[in-house]
Amino acid sequence: MNSHAADPVAIARDLLRCPSVTPAEGGALSIVESVLKGAGFSVHRMTFSEPGTADVENLYARIGTGAPHLMFAGHTDVVPPGDPKTWSHAPFSGDIDDGVLYGRGAVDMKGAIACKIAATLDYLAANGGKPRGSISFLIAGDEEGIAVNGTVKLLTWAAERGEKFDHCVLGEPGNVEALGDTVKLGRRGSQNGVLVVTGKQGHVAYPHRADNPVRGLVKLMSALMDEPLDAGSAKFDPSNLEFTSIDIGNPTVNLIPGEARARFNIRFNDCHSFASLKTLVEQRAAKAAAGLVRWRIDWEPSNADVFYTEPSPFTDVVIGAVAEVTGRKPKLSTSGGTSDARFIKDYCPVVEFGLIGTTMHATDERVPVADLVTLTKVYRRILEKYFG
Ligand SMILES: [Zn+2]
Numbered sequence: 012m013n014s015h016a017a018d019p020v021a022i023a024r025d026l027l028r029c030p031s032v033t034p035a036e037g038g039a040l041s042i043v044e045s046v047l048k049g050a051g052f053s054v055h056r057m058t059f060s061e062p063g064t065a066d067v068e069n070l071y072a073r074i075g076t077g078a079p080h081l082m083f084a085g086h087t088d089v090v091p092p093g094d095p096k097t098w099s100h101a102p103f104s105g106d107i108d109d110g111v112l113y114g115r116g117a118v119d120m121k122g123a124i125a126c127k128i129a130a131t132l133d134y135l136a137a138n139g140g141k142p143r144g145s146i147s148f149l150i151a152g153d154e155e156g157i158a159v160n161g162t163v164k165l166l167t168w169a170a171e172r173g174e175k176f177d178h179c180v181l182g183e184p185g186n187v188e189a190l191g192d193t194v195k196l197g198r199r200g201s202q203n204g205v206l207v208v209t210g211k212q213g214h215v216a217y218p219h220r221a222d223n224p225v226r227g228l229v230k231l232m233s234a235l236m237d238e239p240l241d242a243g244s245a246k247f248d249p250s251n252l253e254f255t256s257i258d259i260g261n262p263t264v265n266l267i268p269g270e271a272r273a274r275f276n277i278r279f280n281d282c283h284s285f286a287s288l289k290t291l292v293e294q295r296a297a298k299a300a301a302g303l304v305r306w307r308i309d310w311e312p313s314n315a316d317v318f319y320t321e322p323s324p325f326t327d328v329v330i331g332a333v334a335e336v337t338g339r340k341p342k343l344s345t346s347g348g349t350s351d352a353r354f355i356k357d358y359c360p361v362v363e364f365g366l367i368g369t370t371m372h373a374t375d376e377r378v379p380v381a382d383l384v385t386l387t388k389v390y391r392r393i394l395e396k397y398f399g
Contacts, residue, residue: 016046017132019387020112020380023125024105027114032091033156034065039087043124043150047072050132051140052148057168059160067153067160071169074135075145081397082147082179083127083390084355086154086161089116090372097374110380117378119371123182124150126383130390143398147176154351162351163314166358176358178325180393182365183350190382191337191389194330195363197246197319197345198352199278202288203311206231206296208304212269224271225259227304232257232273234299235292240279246319247280247345252292280345281317315349318356325397329362332392336385364389 022042031037044054052072060066067088092102092115100106100113107113112122131146149169151161169176185195208228213221232254240250256274279288289310300306320326333341341364355361366386370376 016049017129017136019125019129019383020107022046022128023112023117023122023378023383024107026087026121026125027105027112027116028103029087030103031088031116031152033088034067034153034160035088036068036152039121040068040070040150040152043070043087043128043148044072046128046132047148050074050135057165059164061159064157064159067151067156069152069161069165070150071147071165073145073147073174075142077144078175079177079397080145080147080175081394082149082176082355082359083131084149084162084179084181084351084361085120085124085127086151086351087116087121087124088152088155089119089121090155093374099375102376107380111377112380112383113375113377115376117370117376118184118366118368119376120182120184120365122378122383123184123365123386126386127180127182127390129387130394133387133391134394142394144177146394147174151351158314158351163354166354170358178397179355179359179361180329180390181350181352181355181361181363183352183363184366184368184371185344185347185363186365186367188367188369189337189339190367190385191333191339191341193344194333194341195344195347195352196322196326197281198317198347198349199247199250199280199345200283200285200313200317200353201315201349202277202279202285202313204275204277204292205309205311206235206273206275206306207309208271208306210267210269210271210305213267215265215267218267221267223267224269227300227306228257228271228273231296231299231304231306234295235275238295240277240288240291241282244280244282247317250277250279250283252277279317281319283317285313285316315353318353319345320356320360320362323360325360326362328396329364329393332389332396333364336389336392
């Protein structure tokens with residue numbers, strides 16, 4: 012492994028050949044462990060469990076004992092490849108064709124992990140084998156799943172043993188078209204709910220004896236869709252409530268159902284907390300119901316709170332490194348879905364920068380080898396600027 016220790020392409024190919032579909036480790040963490048151990052990191056492997064979920068393997072590695080402490084976070088698990096026959100190169104082959112590396116996880120996010128490792132090894136080699144503070148890798152095995160046995164438990168485990176993180180760079184693929192066009196400083200929160208309207212079952216030909224809940228459901232849904240939740244904030248796009256399913260489950264043509272449900276998801280910005288968001292939605296439903304519809308909202312538990320990392324000398328380090336290496340002035344973004352940054356933000360400021368996201372979760376997920384080389388230079392520059 013040490014023969015290509017600081018080569019991001021070789022590390023990425025090794026990682027891509029591991030079929031680490033969530034929750035399987037697939038050999039990926041063992042590769043990370045072996046490379047980091049070879050560079051002098053102390054490496055911990057831990058398996059986390061929770062009733063009703065699959066056990067998940069994770070990794071934490073650190074070199075150095077002092078501050079400042081920079082954490083590189085990421086995940087080695089990947090989404091399933093789908094039908095391998097639809098890929099032009101087998102999804103776990105790590106094939107390179109015409110300067111492009113193919114494989115499930117190439118951009119999300121084994122490629123970025125390989126770049127972080129290569130940059131770190133190169134930095135250590137140039138600095139007598141030790142950082143001026145500490146560098147750690149916090150690598151989860153279930154980011155693409157329900158994310159309960161990965162980063163969230165890794166962070167608790169680390170806190171319990173006294174690990175203090177000053178800053179984190181998470182390697183999610185947030186660039187849109189070109190490497191260096193986007194740095195993510197925040198993400199919206201996510202909350203699921205089910206709107207339930209209760210009526211009275213009856214014969215469809217005798218509606219006066221029944222109370223059709225569909226009428227109330229449609230009224231409340233329309234009220235919740237009509238009015239935006241907010242107009243956006245200085246840092247975020249407007250919040251959005253989207254109905255995803257209407258469920259009555261009535262196979263009978265001559266029966267008025269007793270109950271009707273509609274599922275929805277809200278992506279919310281920093282105008283809201285979980286509590287204020289629920290209050291706002293319930294107030295609007297109550298107003299539309301006007302005391303005439305029997306309704307309730309079943310809120311699902313959510314661990315996806317909104318977060319935003321305020322600009323600081325640390326964000327300047329990342330943004331500056333991106334600009335110096337890529338020649339681009341990155342857009343500071345808060346768009347997209349959730350990431351493990353929602354957990355990390357409770358421990359230290361976190362910025363996201365990785366590869367280009369175009370092919371993530373898609374057939375023929377791939378990354379130009381040139382992007383791996385450039386991203387490694389960005390991480391290398393971050394280390395140099397961060398530790399001064
Ligand atoms: Zn990811």
